[in-house]
Amino acid sequence: MKLEVIxxxxxxxxxxxxxxxxxxxxxxRVVLRRxxxxxxxxxxxxxxxxTERVVKAPTFGLFRPAHPLRRVAEVAVGxxxxxxxxxxxxxxxxxxxxxxAESAGTVSMVLCKEGELVGYGQPVFRLT
Amino acid sequence: xxxxxxIANRGEIALRILRACRDLGLRTVAVHSDVDANLRHVQLAxxxxxxxxxxxxxxxLDPARLLRAARLTGAQAIHPGYGxxxxxxxxxxxVEAAGLTFIGPPSQAIRVMGDKVAAKATMRAAGVPCVxxxxxxxxxxxxxxxxxxxRVGYPVIVKAAGGGGGRGMRVVRDAAELDDAVAxxxxxxxxxxxNAEVYLERFLEHPRHIEMQVMADRHGHxxxxxxxxxxxxxxxxxxxxxxxxxGLDRDDVARLGALCAAACRVIGYVGAGxxxxxxxxxxxxxxxxxxxxxxxxxxxxxxxxxxxLREQIRVAQGHPxxxxxxxxxxxxxxxxxxxxxxxxxxxxxxPGDVAxxxxxxxxxxxxxxxxxxxxxxxxxxxxxxxxILAHAPTRDLAIxxxxxxxxxxxxxxxxxxxxxxxRLMREVGFRAGGFDIHHLERxxxxxWHQGAQDEA
Numbered sequence: 001m002k003l004e005v006i007x008x009x010x011x012x013x014x015x016x017x018x019x020x021x022x023x024x025x026x027x028x029r030v031v032l033r034r035x036x037x038x039x040x041x042x043x044x045x046x047x048x049x050x051t052e053r054v055v056k057a058p059t060f061g062l063f064r065p066a067h068p069l070r071r072v073a074e075v076a077v078g079x080x081x082x083x084x085x086x087x088x089x090x091x092x093x094x095x096x097x098x099x100x101a102e103s104a105g106t107v108s109m110v111l112c113k114e115g116e117l118v119g120y121g122q123p124v125f126r127l128t
Numbered sequence: 129x130x131x132x133x134x135i136a137n138r139g140e141i142a143l144r145i146l147r148a149c150r151d152l153g154l155r156t157v158a159v160h161s162d163v164d165a166n167l168r169h170v171q172l173a174x175x176x177x178x179x180x181x182x183x184x185x186x187x188x189l190d191p192a193r194l195l196r197a198a199r200l201t202g203a204q205a206i207h208p209g210y211g212x213x214x215x216x217x218x219x220x221x222x223v224e225a226a227g228l229t230f231i232g233p234p235s236q237a238i239r240v241m242g243d244k245v246a247a248k249a250t251m252r253a254a255g256v257p258c259v260x261x262x263x264x265x266x267x268x269x270x271x272x273x274x275x276x277x278x279r280v281g282y283p284v285i286v287k288a289a290g291g292g293g294g295r296g297m298r299v300v301r302d303a304a305e306l307d308d309a310v311a312x313x314x315x316x317x318x319x320x321x322x323n324a325e326v327y328l329e330r331f332l333e334h335p336r337h338i339e340m341q342v343m344a345d346r347h348g349h350x351x352x353x354x355x356x357x358x359x360x361x362x363x364x365x366x367x368x369x370x371x372x373x374x375g376l377d378r379d380d381v382a383r384l385g386a387l388c389a390a391a392c393r394v395i396g397y398v399g400a401g402x403x404x405x406x407x408x409x410x411x412x413x414x415x416x417x418x419x420x421x422x423x424x425x426x427x428x429x430x431x432x433x434x435x436x437l438r439e440q441i442r443v444a445q446g447h448p449x450x451x452x453x454x455x456x457x458x459x460x461x462x463x464x465x466x467x468x469x470x471x472x473x474x475x476x477x478x479p480g481d482v483a484x485x486x487x488x489x490x491x492x493x494x495x496x497x498x499x500x501x502x503x504x505x506x507x508x509x510x511x512x513x514x515x516i517l518a519h520a521p522t523r524d525l526a527i528x529x530x531x532x533x534x535x536x537x538x539x540x541x542x543x544x545x546x547x548x549x550x551r552l553m554r555e556v557g558f559r560a561g562g563f564d565i566h567h568l569e570r571x572x573x574x575x576w577h578q579g580a581q582d583e584a
Contacts, residue, residue, distance in 0.1 A: 060179050060193075061200065093196055117200055119178030121162045 006030060052108065054123035055101055061092035063112040063124060068096075075125070079107045087125050090118060099124055129445050130204035130229050131155055135169065136194050137209030140496045140515060141423070142169040145207045148437035157201045159194065161187035163506040168498040175201055182508045188212045191219045195226055205229035205444060211510065214420040217242055231444040233419050237395050241417040251414045254391035256403070259413040261329035265289060270307060277306055277328060285331040286313045290321035299331050332413065334564040335406035337361065338373050339418075340388045341428045342401050343436065345443045350392045351453045352385030353428050353436070359565045360552065362475065367545070367568060368552060369424035370463045371431045374523060374561030377410070384412050389453075400425070400440045406565075423466070423512065426496060430462035430519040461523040463530050465549040467497075467514040467539070469505045472548040473578055479507040483541030488533035492519040492526070505542060513544065523561065527553055548577060 009021050013032050021032045057063070065073040065088045075087050082104045089096040105127035112124050132155040135142050142158065146169045149156045158173035163182040170176045179197050180187035187193065189212055198206055206223050208214035208231070220235035232238070241247045252258050260280045266273050277284050277300070286309050288296030296317050298309045310326060318324040341353040357373035358366045372381070388403045400421045405412040425436045434456070439449060470477050482503045487495040497514035505513060516537065518530035531553045539546060555571070557563040571577060 060177055060197065117177065119176075120180050121178055 006032075051128070053103070053105065053127045054111075055087055055099060055125040055127060057090050057099060057118045057120060057122045057124050058097050059090055059092050060118060060120045060122075061090040061097070063114065063116045063118045064089040064091050064096065065110065065114055075107050075110075077107050077109060081105060081107060081127070101125075101127060103127075132157060132174075132201070132203045133205045133207055133231070133441070134159060134194070134198045134201065134203035135173070135209070136188065136206050137212055137214075138164050138167055138169075138188065138509060140498050140512065141209040141421075142167065143172070143498050144437060144496055145169075145209060146172055148435065148441055149207075151435075151438060152441060154441070155203075157197070157203045159187075159197045161508070163508060166503060168500060168503070177201060182506060184212065184508065191216075191222050194219075195222060195228075198226070198228055203228070205231055205441075207231040207441070208420065210418075210420050210423060215242060215418070229444050231399070231441055233397050233399050233401065237397050238419045240395055241419050244416065247417060248414065250395060251391055251403075251417075254387070254394045256387050256391050256414050257405075257412050259329050259332070259406070259415075262327045265325040265327055266310060273310060273328075274303060274306060277303065280328060280330050283331040283333065284328045286310055286326050286328050288313060288317035288321055288323070289325035289327055290317060290323035296320060300328075330413075332406050332408045334566070335408045335413075336373070336562065337366075337404065337565050338376070338407040338412065339402050339404045339422075340385055341422075341425070341436070342385075342388050342392055342397070342403065343439055343443070343449060344389075344392045344397045344399065344401075345449045346398055346446060347448045348393075349449045349452070350389040350397070351449060351451070351456060352389050353432050353434060353456055354385065354458055355381055356424055356427050357561075358424060359563055360558065360568050361565050362568050362572065366424065367466055368463065368549070368558070369427050370461065370523070370526075371427045372458055372461065373407075376407075380410070380412075399443055400436050423515070424464050426494060426515065426517050427462045427464045430494065430517060431458050431460060432456055433459065460519060460521045461526045462517060462519040463523075463526050464515050464517045465530060465534065465552075466512055466545065467516060467537075467549065468511040468545045469513045469542050470511045470545060471543050472545050477507065477511045478543040479505045480543075481505075481541050482539070484538050485540075486536075486538035487514070488516065488536045490529070490532065492529050493517070493533045494519070499539070513542065514539075516549075527559070551577065 009023055009032055013021050023030045081101050085101045086098045087101055088099045108128045109126035112118055133149045134157040135145050146156050156173045158170045158176045159179045160170050161180055161182050162178050177197055179193045213219040215238055217235045217239035220230045220238050223230040224235060240250055248258050262276045283299055283301040286298045298313050300306050300309045313326050314324045317326055336359045338355050338357055340355050344350040355373050356369050356371045358369045360368035402418040402422050404415045406415055429436055482499055482501055485499045485501050494517040499513055516533050518526045518533055520526040520529050534550045552558050557567050
């Protein structure tokens, strides 16, 4: 096995969400494993589909699932959303602040009702 | 008239405001930062709303957020407590402009008393005694400067007009030293502050801190509720407050109270306020006015039996004061010990988790605290976690009760000033009463607080 291959594998491990890489080439088997202290939360990142996350209100105000000009809720339960996708809004005086997903996932629950007063940092959506 | 009060503060004073509102049948809204979600008053309020992150600039100190929170929650009044925005005239004006009630004086009164020069001039005009001084920059005519110093009375302190923080000042005890002191201070001031102007004031060597509680309503009634002695201080932070002040002539106090009440009328004051004075050799010298409720207000509540927070809120609702000056009588003696989450030797803040908290009780004991077991003291704010008060017919018995209260207080998980307060209750100078504002600093300099020798 060439040294370059191991280097490439190591780089992949370092930059990606993986915690372990196994590589077999002929009769040689290489396993690269992160030390647990080096990648806290690596297991979570590796399998985002299976962890539940909440999306929090960026400020306090009234929860608006739809933009007032569109009148259709940005998302519904079951929708797949990408990272940075807008899920809804918080109305703070005359401005609307977008509530955005930090990472991709599926909307599993909307935790607030239209027009409800939400606090800063209050969970508004649940994603899986 | 408002029926919902937004509490724009945290900690023990937020809880005190909540209790006063509850007694008056008012709805309460607790606004808080995200690290303060577990505060006691947040749990007890009719409505709670997180308005921002831990740093006060993004929560308790942000006028826009507070006004928005009031609108969203239907609160028609805002109680600022002490600290934070309580003495911010612009905030008070913004609350007024929004059609809400600021539970405190009119913004104009806050503005006048917040400007040190304007405040002193206003007080002097109202007949309130101030530290005598040259009232302006000294001229270059030596004879005239000597005449001013003689009129003010030695010892005097020559200060740079542009100075501050203890820099650019020189104490003069004798007329023979005056010319040199003025010349040297001028030269230093020109170098350090690019402003050679100097002025002089009477120098107080051993002043006590005496303050006068006042209350006024919107119907022209003004009363004074007596004085507090807050001379036990460290770096201008009060540690112990008591009422009445030991050894003061009661007629002098009554004259001062009447002057403060008259000054309130001049500035159109409404609500609770405090005039702070230095006191030396039988004379009072105005320092500043606190245009809000103070940390140590319960000391006065105990000896007068008047609920200052309740009156303050009722006055803001437009009611007249529920009592007159002739109803105000002093009953016994009250002492407050501040328990801060800070190291009792280094005085550095010590945030942490409260492992155990059992507050004291018994006759004459009052505790103002937001602590409970499991509460975590965040590092972002003031370190005051509890005020323990003792009230008794005499000062000696009040001290005795305080010693018992401090001894039975269980507070585990936090490092606090509790042991320091226990030592102070035994300290000779405190026991005697009448110590000056440098007393505690002197004790600390001498290493007293680190427990070398024991006291009386």
